[in-house]
Amino acid sequence: MTRTVYVNGQYLPEDEAKVSIFDRGFLMADGVYEVTSVIGGKLVDFDGHATRLERSLSELDMGQPLTKDELLEVHRELVRLNEIDEGGVYLQITRGAPADRDFVFPPADTPQTVVLFTQSKPGLSAATPKPISVISIEDQRWGRRDIKTVQLLYPSLGKMMAKAAGADDAWMVEDGFVTEGTSNNAYIVKGRKIITRHLGNEILHGITRAAVLRFAREAQMEVEERNFTIDEAKEADEAFITSATMFVTPVVAIDGEQIGNGEGGGIAARLREIYIEESRKAAV
Template identity: 65%
Template sequence: MRIVHVNGEYFPEDQARVSVFDRGFLFADAVYEVTSVLDGKLIDFPGHAARLARSLAELDMDMPVTEEEILSIHREMVTRNDITDGLVYLQVTRGAVDRDFLFPEDAQPTIVLFTQAKPGLADSPAARTGLKVVTLPDRRWGRRDIKTVQLLYPSMAKTEAKRQGADDAWLVEDGHVTEGTSNNAYIVRNGTIVTRQLGEEILHGITRRAVLAFAREAQMKVEERPFTVEEARSAEEAFVTSASAFVMPVVEIDGRPVGDGQPGPVARRLREIYLEESRKAAI
């Protein structure tokens, strides 16, 4: 049975409890991070810790523990759950108080962590075959740069994509792709990697930041700008990045093959570089 962490204590998952008055439950008043584990080590942990602090600050929430304590808890969770390859999920809520729309002044944050074992996480078959995506309207709230737990519309969109026979959805606003339901989106046109620039419209992906840095180090051309659905459909390649998928090729958009319908060389190479370099830097 998994061991989970709740407010400084460790419990078997069936004994863990959070108040029914917790604002994460009542208002989605909470933020989260997911850190991958490869070979028992944490991937890109400093980036996730920094983004957690930013998300909390944007919502005027306090960091419940120090970054060093968060790292220690992550390592303890990996050890207690014997995770070789997998994920550590962290959620911080504003806390539990009687229900009121106003932010409470005296609530104590709730911090929860759990793990998910994912054997062979870095050797996903999807990396060899690629993903199929469909485009759907982006109907999320405007502050997508804050990694909150209000994920209902992304869940709806991913479910709709599955119903249409695809693996995921790319979300579209004003004719331009913002991002995937749980990942950042990219295309390759004329040999240039194109992805939307940072702003409030997309999540500031930790894997995105690392992959773009590696791409530039490898002398690949990168252009950060919005791209249209039509540009995506006629691109040479497409791919997504996320903490759990790393770099994942996209081979079909709205039923049309991207390029030759196979994972392209840019996505394949970036995945190799990212995994190699991230393993070296894992802690």
């Protein structure tokens, strides 16, 4: 079935959707994005994604072309039209076009480009996900990783490095400490304490991260937000990642060395259970 997508106010078959070759998202990676998960045909943590989107746009001096309510309506309509039960909705907003290529921003009243599409992912909320392995790589991204921009070349290269090494993903390292995964936040567990990097410009302020840490604290789990090294991770009892597309997923090997029992631990499993249960209740 051909998907219906949204482009600048129109719902179109995906093979009829077009964006200008002069769009700054294409020429300059001048845009931001969000991915909102869908469980049971409903949106997970939409408010959190909408709030982060507004912040990303503001940090890049870009306007908000649609209100939060308008965005919610578009998300829901795409989920309905494409009959998405489990999956996600991808949203991208760029500084727009048409304008000739120039490093200087176009006038503020230049129409922005707004694109949304869905992806179906049956099994997204499976109780027991397939654990992953990761490799460590140097973090060579720009300094403002807290802004969810479409500049994803290095994360893509990182995933390809992992694939070439027979792993599933990569954890990036800067100044000796883990920042995050290529498309997820990174965690270790030692003595039942959950350890993850503190928020700052160095990592994305994950929406799933925020929810999982809140649920962890509500469940009386100990959480420490601080830097940790790859060597420390290799000695951990557990490791896991969080993201809107993988929820809570165990990491069972780093650079070929087994973590814990090599199968994933009880903390990650319990957090995934709580996250999915609570997300189903709150989904819109």
